[in-house]
Amino acid sequence: MKYIKGLYVTLALMMFVVLVSTTILDDKYSGITMFVCLGLFLIGSTFFINAKQLKGK
Numbered sequence: 001m002k003y004i005k006g007l008y009v010t011l012a013l014m015m016f017v018v019l020v021s022t023t024i025l026d027d028k029y030s031g032i033t034m035f036v037c038l039g040l041f042l043i044g045s046t047f048f049i050n051a052k053q054l055k056g057k
Helices: 002-023 030-056
Strands: none
Touching: 002 030
């Protein structure tokens, strides 16, 4: 269950980063934002893979 919560937190962080980029920073740092979102996506993918492996056992 901790992996599912980790996946949800990661997705919420991605949405927060995009929200801050568009509202506060006026898309001036969109490249950096996409790089951060990519890193968060990879972290979320590891949470997803770990949850699937535990479910299969």
